[in-house]
Amino acid sequence: MAERKRADWHTYFMDIARVVATRSTCPRKxxxxxxxxxxxxxxxxxxxSVRGLPHCDEVGCDIVDGHxxxxxxxxxxxxxxxARNGVEIAGAELYTTASxxxxxxxxxxxxxxxxxxxxxxxRDDRCIHLADAAGIEVVDLSxxxx
Numbered sequence: 001m002a003e004r005k006r007a008d009w010h011t012y013f014m015d016i017a018r019v020v021a022t023r024s025t026c027p028r029k030x031x032x033x034x035x036x037x038x039x040x041x042x043x044x045x046x047x048x049s050v051r052g053l054p055h056c057d058e059v060g061c062d063i064v065d066g067h068x069x070x071x072x073x074x075x076x077x078x079x080x081x082x083a084r085n086g087v088e089i090a091g092a093e094l095y096t097t098a099s100x101x102x103x104x105x106x107x108x109x110x111x112x113x114x115x116x117x118x119x120x121x122x123r124d125d126r127c128i129h130l131a132d133a134a135g136i137e138v139v140d141l142s143x144x145x146x
Contacts, residue, residue: 009039010141013095014119020044021097025055026071029098029122033074035082035113037092043085045077075104079111089113098122099140109134117141 007015013034021032025048035043049055049070056062062070072080075096082089090112099118100108105127108116115137116127131138 031074033078033096043082
């Protein structure tokens, strides 16, 4: 019987973020996020509409300047879920399937998340260039074989 290879922690949490992304309701981009501390999942989020309002996959996207504005992004939803549940995320790590947009990066920085791992680059590189100044380590996992 062949020996099973155990997933490393980055693979494990990024795989979970990918599963979380399957809950996304905007057909333009499916993104998942997982907030972790001490190898324990604190919160998850995916891109979807405001709680209680119709989703893109039900009524279509609301496009402004080439972006769907109907959705709340995965990283923001993970931070919001932690806040709603009273979970402290300062010093935590965030795994996201796509690099954060500028608005999500600002939320990440102000929430105290210390490290962001992303699975693919998505549009805006400001967060990557300003991460050091904000005291956040940003790690591109797309360059690793996960």
